[in-house]
Amino acid sequence: MASLLGEHLFQISGQGPPPAKDFFQLLITRNEVIWNSWKISVRLDSRGAAPKELKTSHQEFLHQKMLKQQVGAVFGQRILEYTISLCQGKFDYLERLPDDILLQILNYLELKDTTLVAQVSQRFRKLCNSEKFWEETVRRRCAEFTSDMEGIANAMGWRKLFFTFFLTSGTKEQQ
Structure with missing residues (x-):
């Protein structure tokens, strides 16, 4: 599983809370937390100010109250x-799996369970609503699907095809 971890574990950037217009980036690598900030101001004394960068180990970050407060203020508690x-070594390996593998896993779930998985994160919502997921769903679970229907599916969308022809026609999905 460790091979699923790239050098960069997480990265986010965005503008800080008002009234300042400063820009921030948080990068977490395997070994350190990197906090970059850019001062954005129309004031002459702030023009051309170099970006600031703070690098700290995971253990040091856990003990730096001010840096944690800054991260929370800019990007939120979550x-x-x-x-x-x-920083505590709690990695989300499932989120790091490639989309193709996750789609294979999703195909083993009942459709009602995929609606719950879609609520886990934006990535899972995107996967559960993707054309690829619905194409696999139709091909694997709908015995009445024929190759002639593929053109219809490509034109109207695989999800819409499933709900129009297979779910509403009284055909139970094959579990």
């Missing part, structure tokens, strides 16, 4: 908690 989890 991102701060996720950053702390990564």
Whole structure:
């Protein structure tokens, strides 16, 4: 599983909270937390200010109250908690699997369960709503599907085809 971890574990960037217009980036690598900030101001004394970069180990980050407060203020509590989890060695291996493997796993679930998985994260929502997922669903679970229907599916969308022809026609999905 360790091979699923790239050098960069997490990265996010965005503008800080008002009234400042400063820009921030948080990068978590296997060994350190990197906090970059850019001062954005129309004031003459701030023009041309170099970006600031703070690098700290995971263990040091866990003890730096001010840096944790900054991360929370800029990116929110959820991102701060996720950053702390990564620094504690709690990795989300499932999120790191390639889409093709996740789609294969999703095809083993009942459709009602995929609606729950879609609520886990934006990535899972995107996968569960993808044309690739619905194409696999139709091909694997709908015995009445014929190759002639493929043109219809490509024109109207695989998900719409499933709900129009297979779910509403009284045909139960094959579990």
